[in-house]
Amino acid sequence: MQKKRRSLNQVKEDISIRVLREKLPKEWVVHTYGADYGIDCVIELFDFVDDDQKTTETLGENFFVQLKSSDCISYTTRRVYSRGNVSKGALHENKDDYKEIEVAKFQLDMSDILTIQSMGIAIPVLLILVDTNTEKSFFVCLNDYIDKILIPEDPSYFKKTSKTIYIPTANEILDNEDSLVAFRAYGKRSKMYGAFSLFNYQLKEILRLQGVAASPHLISFEDTISMIKTFTTISLKQDIWSGHEFWQPIQWSHKELIELEKAINEGIDPAEKEQFLEYCSHYIWHRLTNLSNMYEELVREWFMPSYLALLTSYPPEEKTST
Structure with a gap:
């Protein structure tokens, strides 16, 4: 009678899970899935809540992972050209301006790609590739890769x-x-x-207070200030302001909201109502709603195999040059 056996693929899977766990912070949790339906695990982020680092608390943040492993990964270089914004139109590259990026290649089934595309972009799915020879691992966000690389370069990819x-x-x-x-x-x-959705809603309501929206909502000065104060309080309670020290626009808007809250608490002169509302709509909330534009055009291209990503994703000493 045949004894239990393990395939080479099962061995590689075990190695990839072990390597991933070893490289992530010990307080993070790797929730593995059973049958493979395109997602292998979910990474849940935790942080320590005490100086002795004995107790951790969930951040309510996670991302999906499609975990792949190979003992024969092809390492090569990819030439990337400066290009126009692919979120606004077809791909237009400047063939005279290019850089070479070192990459690892992996062949991904179309069924996996289409499954991830159908999930949308709100919760990222990372392809993590483990080299079982060196135990090095590399990642790329597949949601962003589909929109920023795959579709522009090959519209008939599907x-x-x-x-x-x-x-x-x-x-x-x-x-x-x-x-x-x-x-x-x-x-x-x-x-x-x-x-982003909340800020957009708040801006529309502020424009209604100013009487410049399709359906104006003109209310008393006291109610106007109360509404802006409510918007400010709710915005500051959003759990987005910490952990983004690497993205300055978030820090700027956070500081501006704190200053706005302080100004409201100190009192707004009724004679300055229109000027105050204009400051809120044209400055504070204009910048808040513009975060979504910058996120789409810049942040979603971070860590991609693209020219822009090479310039914006890594510390200066890690940049690749031609």
Whole structure:
């Protein structure tokens, strides 16, 4: 009678899970899935709540992972060109301005790609590739890759059976805080999209207070200040302001909201109502709602195998040059 056996693929899977756990902070939790339906695990972010680092608390942040492993990864370089914003139109590249990026190649089934695309972009799915020979691991956000790389470069991608995914080797997962910046940003993504929707709603209501919206909502000075104060309080309670020290626009808007809250508490002169509302709509909430634009155009291209990502994703000493 045949004894129990383990395939090479099962061995590789065990190695990849072990390597991933070893490279992530010990307080983070890896929730593994059973049958493979395109998602292998969910990473839940925790932080210590005491100086002795004995107790951790969930941040309410997570991201999905499609975990792959191989003992014969193809390492090569990918030429990337400066290009126009692919969120606004077709791909237009400047062939005279390019850089070379070191990448690891992986062939991903189209069924996996289409499954991830159907999930939307609010909760990121990371492809994490583990080299079982060196135990190095690399990541790329597949949601962003589909929109920023795959669709612009191959609009008929869905007709293929698989696609080659190019993962920058600069996206290596290392056991240090700099390496975790991307993961912390991905973990906050769903909160960011929730905040973007809230800020847009608040701006529309402020414009109604000013009488410049399609359906004006003209109320007393006291009720106007009360509404702006409520908007400010709710905005400051959004769990997006910490953990984004690497993205200055978030820090700027946070500081402006705190200053606005202080000004309201100190009192607003009724004679300055119109000026105050204009300051809120044209300055504070204009910048808050513009965060979503910058997020789409810039943040979602971080850590991609692209020219822009090379310039914006890594510390200066880690940038690749031609």
